[in-house]
Amino acid sequence: MNSNGDPRYGRVTKAPSRRAFLQGGVAAAAGAVAAGGPDPLTTEVHDWASTTGDGVDATPYGLPIEFESDVIWRNVPWLMADPISSINFSLIHALEGTITPQGSAFERHHSGAIEVHKDDYRSMVNGLVDTQLIFTYDDLERLPRENHHYFCECAANIGVEWAGAQLNGVQFIHGMIHNMEYTGVPLRILLQEAGLETTVDLQDKWIFVEGADASSNGRSIPMNKALDDVLVAFKTNGEALRKEYGYPLRLVVSGCEGNLWVKWLRRIEVLNRTVESRKESSKYADVLAVTPNKGGSEQGAAMDKQNNAGDTEVAAVAESTSNEKAKPAEPVVASLDSELVLKGEKVFRKYEACHQIGDGATDKSGPQLNGILGRTIGFVKDFIYSKSSNIASEEGRVWNETEMTAFLAKPKAYMKGIKMGFAGLKKQSNLKPLIAHLKSAGN
Numbered sequence: 001m002n003s004n005g006d007p008r009y010g011r012v013t014k015a016p017s018r019r020a021f022l023q024g025g026v027a028a029a030a031g032a033v034a035a036g037g038p039d040p041l042t043t044e045v046h047d048w049a050s051t052t053g054d055g056v057d058a059t060p061y062g063l064p065i066e067f068e069s070d071v072i073w074r075n076v077p078w079l080m081a082d083p084i085s086s087i088n089f090s091l092i093h094a095l096e097g098t099i100t101p102q103g104s105a106f107e108r109h110h111s112g113a114i115e116v117h118k119d120d121y122r123s124m125v126n127g128l129v130d131t132q133l134i135f136t137y138d139d140l141e142r143l144p145r146e147n148h149h150y151f152c153e154c155a156a157n158i159g160v161e162w163a164g165a166q167l168n169g170v171q172f173i174h175g176m177i178h179n180m181e182y183t184g185v186p187l188r189i190l191l192q193e194a195g196l197e198t199t200v201d202l203q204d205k206w207i208f209v210e211g212a213d214a215s216s217n218g219r220s221i222p223m224n225k226a227l228d229d230v231l232v233a234f235k236t237n238g239e240a241l242r243k244e245y246g247y248p249l250r251l252v253v254s255g256c257e258g259n260l261w262v263k264w265l266r267r268i269e270v271l272n273r274t275v276e277s278r279k280e281s282s283k284y285a286d287v288l289a290v291t292p293n294k295g296g297s298e299q300g301a302a303m304d305k306q307n308n309a310g311d312t313e314v315a316a317v318a319e320s321t322s323n324e325k326a327k328p329a330e331p332v333v334a335s336l337d338s339e340l341v342l343k344g345e346k347v348f349r350k351y352e353a354c355h356q357i358g359d360g361a362t363d364k365s366g367p368q369l370n371g372i373l374g375r376t377i378g379f380v381k382d383f384i385y386s387k388s389s390n391i392a393s394e395e396g397r398v399w400n401e402t403e404m405t406a407f408l409a410k411p412k413a414y415m416k417g418i419k420m421g422f423a424g425l426k427k428q429s430n431l432k433p434l435i436a437h438l439k440s441a442g443n
């Protein structure tokens, strides 16, 4: 509405045009208001009120408006060796309310988000049951369903900070969580369909659940939990699961760490022991599963062998999710031993065409490395770094001995997208001497 002359809006002598408004920007508008002038955002007739908007057929599925394009996942390239075994953090800094939209919720894959058509989907209930069963997606949809809001948290949430502050932003530190509404069939119904009650004494029984992706993420769950509130879910926030969340079907295990919420659920096996799969070893999980029968480890080992096919998980966070990483990292070089430094200098000489260190060092194809240990990543002012180095720099990450060791062993795995043409030190035994040299010469 144009307010010129409208007594409700006060007298406007000359309203700025829309073009002038756009050119001047919000600051000018704010300035005009501050100076007692009219606010064109209030007084002008804008395009959005002068023309018609999109018809209902503009998109076949609703998407966030383009003005919210900054509300997106941000990969942290150095966190894991490869994005197919990595994490997207919930955008908790940008969300309100209690429900996390699927498009911006925490996700974790061990071998990528796979695509399984619901017509091709099968889930098996086997082990200590009367009748081993295979369910199709249609079978599952016909069973009684429930809706619940459940909160999921990765065991590694906040883990990036265990060894000290690393990332700048609440989504990276606390974002391995989501809270969604899940619709699905209670797991106890599937177990009952398979005749669980008539078969065994349920004391000390476990189920082993396994995903259909290449990593075969598998976890043991105590029977009392399985019969309580575990859900085999096919909808999230009212719609089909997205592939990141295990389309067409995932397990929802409220109150338990994220990797028990197995995606693309293909197997539910009833056992009288835990399986002790790789994903429940001390290097991965912090659940203290009681093992009623020691014989379980043999079967666990066999299953583990099968399970590890295709798992690409390798690097930093996979390890940093273990409690061991919570301890501060041991320094690689305790004190500077002159023999070590000399050996390191010899190793470094081969690369002097790319890097210089010491008095008068200048940038070559790589930046000068004076004071590199303790220096912020991507620090040298006039050197043109790669985007990954610049991001690390903005995050305030600093080269310490542990980081440098990981970097020099495999630069490209440590920092995706880095333009350093160096595949890493071939001889692990050269790492300590080289770092000793960087410390001594640089200082």
Ligand code: HEM
Pocket (backbone or CB within 6 Å): 347, 348, 351, 354, 355, 365, 366, 367, 369, 372, 376, 377, 378, 379, 380, 384, 385, 386, 387, 389, 390, 408, 417, 418, 419, 420, 421, 422, 434
């Ligand atoms: C043992 C040998 C090497 C060591 C110790 C080393 C060390 C480093 C370090 C610590 C950085 C990060 C610097 C910073 O954040 O300011 C870096 C970056 C870099 N290095 Fe090396 N480097 C080595 C070999 C090489 C070689 C052989 C080349 C050239 C072929 C090279 C080229 C570069 C480049 C271009 C960068 C910038 C990376 C980027 O931002 O993408 N480096 N190097």
